[in-house]
Amino acid sequence: MTSTGNLSRRRFLGGLGAAGAGVGLGAVAIAAHAETPDAATSAASGVDAGARVDFHGRHQAGIGTPSPDRLAFAAFDVTTKDADALRRVLTDWTAAAVAMTRGVPVPGNSDDLAAPPADTGEARGLPPSALTVTVGFGPSLFDQRFGLAGRRPAALEPIPALPGDELQAQRCDGDLVIQACSNDPQVAFHVIRNLARIGSGAVAMRWSQLGFGRTSSTSSSQATPRNLMGFKDGTRNIHGEDTAAMDSHVWVGAEGDQDWMRGGTYLVSRRIRMLIESWDRDYLADQQAVFGRHKVSGAPLTGTDEFDAPDYHAKGSDGEPVIAQDAHIRLVSPENNNGLRILRRGFSYTDGIDDIGLLDAGLFFIAFQQDPRKQFVPLQRKIGRMDALNEYIKHTGSGLWACPPGLVDDGRTWADQLFG
Numbered sequence: 510m511t512s513t514g515n516l517s518r519r520r521f522l523g524g525l526g527a528a529g530a531g532v533g534l535g536a537v538a539i540a541a542h543a544e545t546p547d548a549a550t551s552a553a554s555g556v557d558a559g560a561r562v563d564f565h566g567r568h569q570a571g572i573g574t575p576s577p578d579r580l581a582f583a584a585f586d587v588t589t590k591d592a593d594a595l596r597r598v599l600t601d602w603t604a605a606a607v608a609m610t611r612g613v614p615v616p617g618n619s620d621d622l623a624a625p626p627a628d629t630g631e632a633r634g635l636p637p638s639a640l641t642v643t644v645g646f647g648p649s650l651f652d653q654r655f656g657l658a659g660r661r662p663a664a665l666e667p668i669p670a671l672p673g674d675e676l677q678a679q680r681c682d683g684d685l686v687i688q689a690c691s692n693d694p695q696v697a698f699h700v701i702r703n704l705a706r707i708g709s710g711a712v713a714m715r716w717s718q719l720g721f722g723r724t725s726s727t728s729s730s731q732a733t734p735r736n737l738m739g740f741k742d743g744t745r746n747i748h749g750e751d752t753a754a755m756d757s758h759v760w761v762g763a764e765g766d767q768d769w770m771r772g773g774t775y776l777v778s779r780r781i782r783m784l785i786e787s788w789d790r791d792y793l794a795d796q797q798a799v800f801g802r803h804k805v806s807g808a809p810l811t812g813t814d815e816f817d818a819p820d821y822h823a824k825g826s827d828g829e830p831v832i833a834q835d836a837h838i839r840l841v842s843p844e845n846n847n848g849l850r851i852l853r854r855g856f857s858y859t860d861g862i863d864d865i866g867l868l869d870a871g872l873f874f875i876a877f878q879q880d881p882r883k884q885f886v887p888l889q890r891k892i893g894r895m896d897a898l899n900e901y902i903k904h905t906g907s908g909l910w911a912c913p914p915g916l917v918d919d920g921r922t923w924a925d926q927l928f929g
Contacts, residue, residue, distance in 0.1 A: 584683025
């Protein structure tokens with residue numbers, strides 16, 4: 510798998526071997542295929558072999574759980590018109606996701622010499638490395654193909670055109686999405702590879718993105734990371750253990766119009782290319798003015814510590830605001846948006862160079878929220894018009910998906926959630 514976002518179905522699936530949809534993984538007991546990661550291999554990987562995140566729970570993992578450092582993200586189109594085939598894929602995907610987050614092979618027969626193995630094998634001996642697998646359903650899935658129109662949440666409204674969009678169709682949308690996060694890139698890649706193989710014949714990959722280096726802290730136990738512009742990112746982000754904030758801003762509650770989405774959330778992705786070469790030639794003072802923070806410490810320009818509250822009323826000797834009116838932190842702050850907040854969980858990306866030799870790198874922005882119509886869309890409209898950062902970025906990809914609540918035990922699958 511290459512790191513290009515618009516990886517074609519033919520190129521990705523061509524090397525995965527013949528495997529059809531509906532292979533019945535959900536009927537295979539995961540425990541029968543349990544395998545303990547090899548201790549020497551685990552030690553060599555440089556990650557904690559015991560870093561395991563439970564797949565089951567009230568909410569899906571990979572949202573409020575601490576964010577690891579690697580991402581494999583893929584959107585899929587459903588190519589079958591058979592609802593039962595889609596059910597089988599989602600059932601088998603669930604069983605495979607449970608196994609992989611436990612660090613064991615995808616269930617199925619891997620010993621038959623006359624058939625492709627049930628698991629592709631590249632993660633054998635590796636620990637799960639905090640692997641999480643998160644699923645989402647796109648607006649396009651709730652059309653007339655599968656009788657799901659009546660189950661579409663009102664909040665799952667396609668994202669409208671936004672100021673500054675330079676979106677490329679091959680990097681946008683999809684019926685289904687899978688977000689795999691881990692501290693080991695091979696473990697995360699293993700998820701996308703195996704789910705694509707399992708779904709072959711019923712779903713096809715639309716686009717994908719690899720990410721490295723988380724760009725937000727999703728737990729108070731994590732230090733604030735830096736983005737590719739060198740600034741700390743996510744200083745004031747929601748933390749997953751802040752249950753009040755998660756309930757207020759992230760998890761769908763009684764306000765939702767679809768009962769099956771309560772305890773779920775909405776995922777927005779944006780592929781934001783940074784114009785690295787232009788940014789790297791800008792003066793430090795201007796870089797800091799764009800963000801409204803000191804580059805080294807991460808402190809707001811009105812403070813000395815990263816976690817000092819920004820003073821948006823402070824003025825300099827020239828009478829102008831110390832934090833400029835178009836500074837990024839001013840425009841996105843809850844204080845200046847009627848308390849609006851979202852949970853950010855993005856990653857840096859690099860996809861080589863473009864056709865004139867400039868770096869294609871930036872932020873693969875991921876955010877979770879209760880209702881994107883009331884959170885992401887108005888916020889992005891505002892910063893798309895006013896943010897000084899717009900001079901150095903452009904949005905090239907976008908997507909929206911409804912992420913259902915978690916599965917509390919092995920008795921239910923993603924198919925049960927979607928179809929009821």
